[in-house]
Each structure stands twice: as structure tokens, then as C-alpha cells.
Amino acid sequence: MALPALLVMAIGKGQQPTPVEAAGDVQRAAGGDLRAFERLYRVHVGRIHSLCRRMMGSEEAPELTQDIFVRAWEKIGTFRGESQFGTWLYRLGVNVILTRRSQHAIRRGRMNDDPEALETVPTRPSGSDHRLDFDRAIEKLPDGARQIFVLHDVEGYTHVEIAEMLEITAGTTKAQLHRARMILRRHLEGARQT
Amino acid sequence: MTDRWTDRLSEYVDGQLAAPEREELEAHLGTCAECSAVLEGLRVVVERARTLESAPPADDLWPAIEARLVAARSEMGAGASAGDPDTATAPPPAARRSIVPFFRPAFRFSVSLPQAAAAALLLALLSGGGVWMALRHASGVAGNGVAARPGVTGLIAATGEATTSPRTSPVIDYVAPGATNAQYAGFDPSHYDVAIAELERTMHEHRSELDTSTVRVVEQNLAIIDHAIDQARRALAADPASPYLNGHLAQQLRLKMDLLRRVTDFAGPRG
Numbered sequence: 370m371a372l373p374a375l376l377v378m379a380i381g382k383g384q385q386p387t388p389v390e391a392a393g394d395v396q397r398a399a400g401g402d403l404r405a406f407e408r409l410y411r412v413h414v415g416r417i418h419s420l421c422r423r424m425m426g427s428e429e430a431p432e433l434t435q436d437i438f439v440r441a442w443e444k445i446g447t448f449r450g451e452s453q454f455g456t457w458l459y460r461l462g463v464n465v466i467l468t469r470r471s472q473h474a475i476r477r478g479r480m481n482d483d484p485e486a487l488e489t490v491p492t493r494p495s496g497s498d499h500r501l502d503f504d505r506a507i508e509k510l511p512d513g514a515r516q517i518f519v520l521h522d523v524e525g526y527t528h529v530e531i532a533e534m535l536e537i538t539a540g541t542t543k544a545q546l547h548r549a550r551m552i553l554r555r556h557l558e559g560a561r562q563t
Numbered sequence: 564m565t566d567r568w569t570d571r572l573s574e575y576v577d578g579q580l581a582a583p584e585r586e587e588l589e590a591h592l593g594t595c596a597e598c599s600a601v602l603e604g605l606r607v608v609v610e611r612a613r614t615l616e617s618a619p620p621a622d623d624l625w626p627a628i629e630a631r632l633v634a635a636r637s638e639m640g641a642g643a644s645a646g647d648p649d650t651a652t653a654p655p656p657a658a659r660r661s662i663v664p665f666f667r668p669a670f671r672f673s674v675s676l677p678q679a680a681a682a683a684l685l686l687a688l689l690s691g692g693g694v695w696m697a698l699r700h701a702s703g704v705a706g707n708g709v710a711a712r713p714g715v716t717g718l719i720a721a722t723g724e725a726t727t728s729p730r731t732s733p734v735i736d737y738v739a740p741g742a743t744n745a746q747y748a749g750f751d752p753s754h755y756d757v758a759i760a761e762l763e764r765t766m767h768e769h770r771s772e773l774d775t776s777t778v779r780v781v782e783q784n785l786a787i788i789d790h791a792i793d794q795a796r797r798a799l800a801a802d803p804a805s806p807y808l809n810g811h812l813a814q815q816l817r818l819k820m821d822l823l824r825r826v827t828d829f830a831g832p833r834g
Contacts, residue, residue: 403632410625415617418624431620438628472807503611522612547573554604557611 395454399445406445410438413455417462423507423519424466433469437462459524467534470516506556510549517542518549566595572602576609755816762823769827781826788819 391412397405417437421430441458448457507515507523520526520534521542528539528546535542568591574580575588592599770778795812802808 403629406632407625407629410628414624415619418620419615419617431622431624434620435624435628435631438624439631442632504615507612518612522609523615543574543579544570547570550573550605550608551601553608553611554601557607558604 391454392450395445395448395450398442399448406442409454409458413458414438416455416459420459420462420519420524421466423504423523424516425469426508429469433466436469437465440465463520463524463534467516470512503553503557506553510552514545514549514552517545518553521546522550566591566598568592568595568598569601572598572605576602576605752812752816755813755820759816759820759823762820762827765827766823773826781822784822785819788815788822791815792819 391409394405394408398409414434418430418434421433421437425433437458441461444461448454507519510518516535517531520531521528526534528542531542532539568588571580571584571588575585580588592602773781792812792815795808795815799805799808799812
């Protein structure tokens with residue numbers, strides 16, 4: 370029943386559903402068809418998991434990814450087809466993540482908001498994967514700046530949308546975004562010099 | 564070193580500066596090598612972010628997700644096909660939502676009293692750990708102004724998710740785990756206390772109708788939940804506005820009320 374992830378990836382490669390097939394799967398999943406929902410999962414899990422990892426860190430990403438798909442199964446009947454299913458799913462995923470982050474912030478009492486936090490990131494070894502290194506650097510950003518950086522620069526949300534999601538002003542999101550970019554810039558320059 | 568333009572460079576990269584400011588900044592860039600270097604660095608960061616690739620998790624998560632969905636379906640009594648996901652056709656999730664909201668404790672309808680008691684024990688222990696964590700960090704409650712904000716209602720509404728407005732009614736009858744604990748900040752536990760007192764009275768009236776082993780299990784579990792409630796109340800005395808602690812207390816009270824209801828339901832029909 371369960372296939373190892375790499376095998377699934379290999380099988381799935383080149384088998385992206387057409388929009389019509391995807392719409393059919395959404396409809397079938399809304400009717401309770403788990404196999405159709407699994408196909409939707411296969412298509413979208415990479416982006417959802419990456420979103421979770423960047424927003425919440427590698428450790429929590431698998432469980433959070435599960436939660437998002439379970440929530441999507443529960444809510445798929447509310448999907449009206451006015452947007453792409455992927456857009457709806459990512460939006461729902463962001464909801465779940467932000468709710469979790471709020472709970473974490475309350476539970477932990479403080480967030481990792483140390484502006485020098487990134488300074489502790491080990492310097493990238495020569496020859497390592499630049500993209501992987503950049504992804505890890507994002508995970509080390511102070512929480513508020515990271516959240517906004519991922520939503521804006523990676524996921525493409527506007528400042529207005531992010532401000533609405535987080536119930537802050539667009540001015541704050543701009544300031545936090547700039548802060549994140551400046552930290553990452555310093556990190557990349559530091560890595561370049563080693 | 565920074566100058567007055569440094570903090571505007573991101574807006575410039577994003578094309579968000581008004582024409583007069585943009586022109587002034589561009590003139591500045593012609594004379595400031597440092598700002599030019601920062602600008603170039605910011606552009607590299609933005610480009611890197613745009614070209615990041617998605618990667619699936621190292622392990623396939625579908626089996627675990629499927630197990631959760633099948634279990635939920637089974638608990639809802641979706642029919643004999645529940646165990647066979649290949650052929651199963653459950654009611655549409657939209658329809659099921661009205662039957663069992665997401666995260667509602669499924670044992671409410673489908674497990675025995677001892678199982679409910681065991682579940683209550685487990686929840687109380689797990690939640691007690693949360694209080695311990697909260698107490699550990701109580702002195703450092705400062706938080707990040709962005710991430711610690713409880714409200715995400717605008718976005719939730721945008722996706723059609725059920726929103727849970729802060730309760731204005733004096734009776735909190737359901738602690739939705741998907742809701743933020745902040746929504747329970749300052750809730751009045753006395754309404755739970757009244758309901759619990761009534762249920763306890765009913766339970767004691769029917770105590771003789773239950774077998775002794777059941778009574779023992781129930782009382783052990785109630786003692787553990789009471790301990791968790793006591794811990795939460797003590798923690799709240801030190802930090803009355805804590806959304807987490809208020810939410811935790813509400814959960815424990817609800818847990819106790821659910822267990823008492825099951826006991827009284829169990830005893831009632833036999834009496």
C-alpha cells in the first residue's frame with residue numbers, strides 16, 4: 370500500500386494530471402474517493418511540505434503536512450472551483466501553519482526573534498548545494514521575518530495579503546521583509562567569502 | 564553602515580517606490596557604492612527565493628494520512644466499506660462536517676466507558692505536560708509581535724474554514740482545538756463548574772449502579788483530570804491573562820465534563 374517516497378517520485382514523474390483530470394480528482398475526492406485524494410496529495414505534497422519546512426522548520430514539517438492534508442480532506446467540500454485547487458490548498462495550508470505558529474508562540478512564551486540568530490548558521494562547506502544552503506538559512510531567520518519572507522518572496526503573497534493574514538500593517542510586513550532579506554544577504558556574502 | 568536609503572532598497576527592488584523617490588534613490592545609487600552593493604545583494608536574495616524548488620518529504624506521508632482518514636471514516640460509521648479505501652465511497656466531506664467537526668473527540672460516539680476513561684487519562688497527562696512547559700516559560704512571555712498574534716480570522720474566512728469568534732456567551736460548550744487558545748483568554752470557568760457539579764451529583768446518585776471496577780477506573784481518571792485542573796488554576800493565578808493557560812483549563816474542564824457525561828449516560832439507562 371505504502372510506497373517509499375523516492376519510488377513514488379519516480380513513478381509520479383512525468384505523470385502530472387491534466388487540469389481536467391485534476392478537476393475530476395477534486396470532484397471525486399469531495400465525494401469521498403480516497404484514491405482520488407491520494408492523487409491530489411501526490412501532486413501537491415512537495416510544495417506543501419516545503420512551505421511547512423520553511424515556515425516551521427524541518428522537524429515539524431512532516432506532521433504539519435499531514436495535518437494540512439487531513440484538514441483539506443475535511444474541507445474539500447467547501448472548495449467551489451473558483452480558483453485552482455492548488456491555490457485553495459496552499460491558502461488552507463497557510464491557515465493551518467499560522468494557527469500552529471500562534472499556538473507555538475503562546476506556548477513557548479517567546480519566539481526566535483534574535484536578529485543575530487542567523488550568525489550561528491554554520492558556514493556552507495565548499496561545494497555544497499547552494500539551494501539547500503539557502504533553504505537552511507531561511508529556516509534560521511528570526512520567526513517574524515522568516516514568516517513574511519516565505520510568504521512574500523517564496524510564495525508570492527502581497528504585503529496587503531500578508532498584513533491581512535497576520536493582522537499587522539503593510540508597513541510592518543515591509544520592514545520585516547527587508548530585515549529578512551538583509552540577513553540573508555549577509556549570509557550569502559559571508560558564504561561567498563569562505 | 565547605512566544611510567537613509569538603505570531601508571528603502573527592498574521597496575525599490577519590488578518596484579514599490581513612488582516616482583519621485585525612485586528617481587532620488589537612483590541618483591543616490593550613482594554616488595553610493597555601498598547602497599549599490601546592498602541593492603545587488605538584495606536582488607540575489609530575491610532571485611534565490613523565486614527559484615527555490617519544492618521537495619517532497621523524505622518519507623512518504625500518505626500512509627499515515629490515509630490511516631487518519633480511514634480511522635475517522637470508521638468512527639463516523641460510514642459503512643462496511645470504511646476499511647477498503649479502494650472501493651469506499653464515503654459521504655462527501657462537506658456533508659460529514661455537520662456530523663463530526665474536525666478534531667472533535669471521536670471516542671464520544673464509539674468507545675466504551677473504560678476506553679473513554681483511558682483516553683481522558685492520556686489527554687490529561689499530555690496536557691499536564693503543556694502546563695509544565697508553560698510554567699517553565701512563564702517568566703519569559705514576551706513574544707514576537709508578528710508571530711504571536713492569535714488572529715488569523717481573515718485568512719481563515721477566505722478559505723471557507725470555520726471561524727471561531729471569541730465567545731461572548733458565558734457558556735463555553737466546546738473547545739475547538741483548531742481555534743487559538745487566545746480566544747479563551749479570560750473565559751469564566753464557573754459555568755463549567757456548575758455543570759460539573761451537577762454531573763458529579765448525578766454520578767454519585769447512580770454510583771451503586773456501576774460495578775466497582777468501573778467506579779475505580781473512573782475515579783482514578785477523575786483524580787488525574789482534577790490534578791491537571793488544579794495545576795492550570797494555580798498557573799493561571801500567576802498569569803491570569805495567558806491565552807494558553809485559559810485554553811488549557813477550558814480543555815481540562817471540558818474533558819472532565821465529557822467523562823462525567825459518559826458515566827452518567829452509562830449509568831442512567833440501567834437505573
